[in-house]
Amino acid sequence: MSSPPPSGADRPGSGWNPEPWPGSANSRRDKVPQAGPLSDPLVPPDLRGWFERVIGVVRRSLIPLLIIQLGVAVISAVVSFALSPALAAGPDPSGFDSLLALLGVMIAVAVGVFAQGASVYISIRDAAGHQASAEEAMHFAAGRAPALIGWGLAAGVLTVFGFLMLIVPGLYLAIVFGAALAGVVTVERAGIARCFELVNARFWPTVARMVLAVAVGICYTLIAGFMVGALSTPDSFNEALLRALVEIPLGMAAVGVAVVTYAELRFHERGEVFTSTLAAELVR
Numbered sequence: 001m002s003s004p005p006p007s008g009a010d011r012p013g014s015g016w017n018p019e020p021w022p023g024s025a026n027s028r029r030d031k032v033p034q035a036g037p038l039s040d041p042l043v044p045p046d047l048r049g050w051f052e053r054v055i056g057v058v059r060r061s062l063i064p065l066l067i068i069q070l071g072v073a074v075i076s077a078v079v080s081f082a083l084s085p086a087l088a089a090g091p092d093p094s095g096f097d098s099l100l101a102l103l104g105v106m107i108a109v110a111v112g113v114f115a116q117g118a119s120v121y122i123s124i125r126d127a128a129g130h131q132a133s134a135e136e137a138m139h140f141a142a143g144r145a146p147a148l149i150g151w152g153l154a155a156g157v158l159t160v161f162g163f164l165m166l167i168v169p170g171l172y173l174a175i176v177f178g179a180a181l182a183g184v185v186t187v188e189r190a191g192i193a194r195c196f197e198l199v200n201a202r203f204w205p206t207v208a209r210m211v212l213a214v215a216v217g218i219c220y221t222l223i224a225g226f227m228v229g230a231l232s233t234p235d236s237f238n239e240a241l242l243r244a245l246v247e248i249p250l251g252m253a254a255v256g257v258a259v260v261t262y263a264e265l266r267f268h269e270r271g272e273v274f275t276s277t278l279a280a281e282l283v284r
Contacts, residue, residue, distance in 0.1 A: 041127040042263035042275040050209055050260055057256035061126045064137070065119055069251045072115045073244035079104045081240040113148045117141030119255040120186045121282060127259075128279035140282070144186050151185050151192055158192075175199065175210045183262025187281050198265040206261065213257045220250055 037043055041060070044050040058065065083104045118137040125132040155177040163170030180195040188194060199206050224246040232239035266273040 037274065040263075040267075040274050042124070042260055042278065043267045043273075044260060044264055047205075047208065047212075050264065051212075053260045054253065054256035057123050057127065057259055058252045061123050062252075064122045064126075064132070064134070065252045065255060066248065067134075068115050068119055068122075069248040072111055072251065073248055074241075075111050076108065076247075077237070077241040077244040079107055080244070081237045084235055084240075109149065110145075113145050113152070114138070114141045115251075116182055116255075117144040117148055117186055120182055120259060123255055123259045124187070124275065124278050124282055127275045130279060140186075144189075147185050147189065148182075151181065155181055155192055155195075175207055178210055178258075179206050179261045180265060182258040183266075183278075187262070187278055198262075198269060202265055202268050206265065209257070209261055209264075213254075217250060217254075224250075 038045055038049075041056060042053055044053050083101055118141040121137050121140040122132045125136075155173070159170055159173040159177065161170075162173045176195050176199045177192065180198045181192065184190050184192075184194045184198070225243075228239060228243045228246060232242050263273075263275065263278060266278065
């Protein structure tokens, strides 16, 4: 009677655990949809959880986000009022008016970039239980500012080009960049190609979330615009300031949408990325 074959890397019964064959159950394990954890402050289990966590971001980081958005509102109001003569100059403004308009745009972009970087940092760190100081947030925002400006401009150009060519490509790019760009650049230090990887793997749920966010934003903007028109004088500083102030809640909600949507995309990509993971990646 012959003896059984010896165990080894190529023999059954050995302790060696090779990679699963393509198409096997183990190789498909990571492709199975997973529900988000119920207790994670940023990763939602479903659409309702997404909405609740967006509100949770605003509620948890209310004071620092309010301070950031208030600063943005005041600067935006000053820039908008200062630019009103240049904008009223018609299609052929003078050299000084053009320079003033360019300076105003540059200031608005710089302030927006710093606000976005600081807001993402504070929201994720607060969700992980690590209260961030203003100095830490501004230092973080300054470090991410060049990448946010560069990739933000690239995303904006691509989106505008998509809308000019056909409406659908522009909508697609707006969804991809709106859902993932802020998190990809600030947390992962990656570029826009990474946005496509995350969103394409979970496209339709992401579309639903972005459509909901845009619909709420449009409704709020219309109501707020009506209130501003009723309570202020056209083309006055009061109108510019009031318009900037009523946009504060919208800006805070946008931070929550960006952070929660990005956290959800990261979780569903691997199934092992949680709020604590994102907080650790921020400071690595």
